[in-house]
Amino acid sequence: MTMATDDDGLGREFLGTGWALPVMIAPDTGLIAAVSYEQDIQQSIGIILGTSKGERVMRPDFGCGIHDLVFAAVTAALVGEIETTVRAALRTYEARIEVLRVTVDASQIALGHLEVIVDYEVRATNQPGNYVYPFYFQESANQ
Template sequence: MDDNFLGVGLAFPIELDENNQLKISRYEMAVQQSIWTILGTAKGERIMRPDFGCGIHDFVFSANSASTVGQIVSEVRQSLIEWEPRIDILDVDVTPDEDEDSKLLIIINYRVRTTNNRFNLVYPFYLI
């Protein structure tokens, strides 16, 4: 099966491979890097696309509470539905990191629509 429909582009962050060529991100890796970009971009950060990104950055100084966790889950789900049409979100869960009180782990389980392959991603989010 040809996976070109999932995309091919420059890897992020931009770096060189062993042949001093720009690294390329392909297929499911391109989808994963897109998710990282969405979660790592605060809404309003991009001048020409101020609505792009995820609203979790508004919670940086919030208390580590059930309310904050619920709002983060909602923001992540809403942002991925809006900005990453190549996936179906199976589950979004937020758990506190056992080693750091101020860190939450955002666990995203998703399925790539066209290949039906399942993946998960853990995004660290710091409250302070």
């Protein structure tokens, strides 16, 4: 059995492979397109943050509770609650990473959204990563 390697020769297949999102057919193979390694982790984070709790019938606890906060007034308490909720969801559902920091950037508040910034480290490789999730708390013309 051969081991998938990256450019520096380290095997990374343990980081996983999954369907690419959005789901599509890979033009070169005619099969469902897939993503691997760090890109799979990035898409997993997006799925977790983009899924409301209760949205998945067979896994009602899966997801992130920030969607329950969409109509709340943007205050320092709300920012803290978003940070805590995101950290807890990622700790529960994405075991491949260590969440280093979750911050909320309110500089786009006039456009109707906050940016949730997740800094993390891939546990198995100590590779740092960053994910920015736009959290729309009201209808925005620039989504």
